[in-house]
Amino acid sequence: MMLLELRNVTKEYPLRARSLFKPRPCHTAVKQINLQIKKGECVGLVGESGSGKSTIAKLIMKMESVTTGQIILSGHPIHERNMKDLKLYKHIQLVFQDSSSSLHPKMKVRQILAEPLCNYFSLENAMLEASIQELLMLVKLDASLLNRYPHQLSGGQKQRVCIAKALAVKPEIIIFDESIASLDQHSQIEIINMLKLIKQKQKISYLFITHDLKSTQKLCDRVMVIYQGEIVEAFSSMDSHQFSHPYTRLLFQDFEAK
Numbered sequence: 001m002m003l004l005e006l007r008n009v010t011k012e013y014p015l016r017a018r019s020l021f022k023p024r025p026c027h028t029a030v031k032q033i034n035l036q037i038k039k040g041e042c043v044g045l046v047g048e049s050g051s052g053k054s055t056i057a058k059l060i061m062k063m064e065s066v067t068t069g070q071i072i073l074s075g076h077p078i079h080e081r082n083m084k085d086l087k088l089y090k091h092i093q094l095v096f097q098d099s100s101s102s103l104h105p106k107m108k109v110r111q112i113l114a115e116p117l118c119n120y121f122s123l124e125n126a127m128l129e130a131s132i133q134e135l136l137m138l139v140k141l142d143a144s145l146l147n148r149y150p151h152q153l154s155g156g157q158k159q160r161v162c163i164a165k166a167l168a169v170k171p172e173i174i175i176f177d178e179s180i181a182s183l184d185q186h187s188q189i190e191i192i193n194m195l196k197l198i199k200q201k202q203k204i205s206y207l208f209i210t211h212d213l214k215s216t217q218k219l220c221d222r223v224m225v226i227y228q229g230e231i232v233e234a235f236s237s238m239d240s241h242q243f244s245h246p247y248t249r250l251l252f253q254d255f256e257a258k
């Protein structure tokens with residue numbers, strides 16, 4: 001059974017009506033999306049700005065409702081009423097690009113990591129501390145940072161805290177929405193290597209959303225290309241001969257030039 005499956009998912013956003021007497025116009029952000037993720041698999045979703053990548057992340061996290069189609073997690077449609085958000089977030093976590101807005105400015109790193117551990121697992125103090133230490137090790141952060149506030153961390157450190165916070169829940173899938181795009185190239189490579197190790201150790205699945213084909217190369221088992229709201233290509237090796245869509249060829253030219 002697939003871990004996560006999007007079946008013919010379409011999202012239309014209603015636009016402001018121009019006239020009371022005409023039907024309300026819509027903007028189709030994503031159209032007939034089919035996407036599958038297996039346990040332990042990393043799928044890359046690559047596309048330009050406005051192509052619909054974040055909409056897909058929001059639909060999977062139930063931050064938006066689907067217009068048509070279904071999103072199925074381990075056989076259960078997630079947009080049904082009996083799928084509570086807390087239950088969904090136990091299985092799927094989202095790491096955003098903007099780490100500053102995802103970390104509470106008045107909470108120290110220790111509290112930030114303790115919060116999901118306490119919400120999802122009833123841990124005694126010693127176990128809580130051991131779990132925090134384990135998370136720090138996974139994301140390669142020094143324990144001395146536990147007493148710092150987010151504004152006292154670098155961009156890369158903040159992003160590692162966000163990843164640790166997502167891992168704390170022990171989810172089956174993490175969605176990374178342009179999570180490393182704002183970091184310098186060295187930090188990006190470090191985090192990608194780290195994510196690769198975590199994936200091997202924990203058999204976790206990733207949906208790695210990016211506008212940059214290069215960052216998918218090291219991490220992803222499969223890459224899907226989204227263009228103007230539609231998946232136009234899917235491949236598992238960077239063989240330019242197999243690319244059929246002009247946008248993928250353009251992406252690849254850019255990738256080779258770097």
Ligand SMILES: Nc1ncnc2c1ncn2[C@@H]1O[C@H](COP(=O)(O)OP(=O)(O)OP(=O)(O)O)[C@@H](O)[C@H]1O
Nearest residue numbers: 013027029047048049050051052053054055056211
């Ligand atoms: N709430 C909304 N109302 C109307 N249109 C929206 C809304 N959210 C997104 N859109 C539109 O849907 C399309 C897809 O947006 P989306 O944010 O998914 O793109 P993206 O690929 O993630 O872009 P970026 O890489 O710039 O974040 C865009 O044309 C956007 O303007």
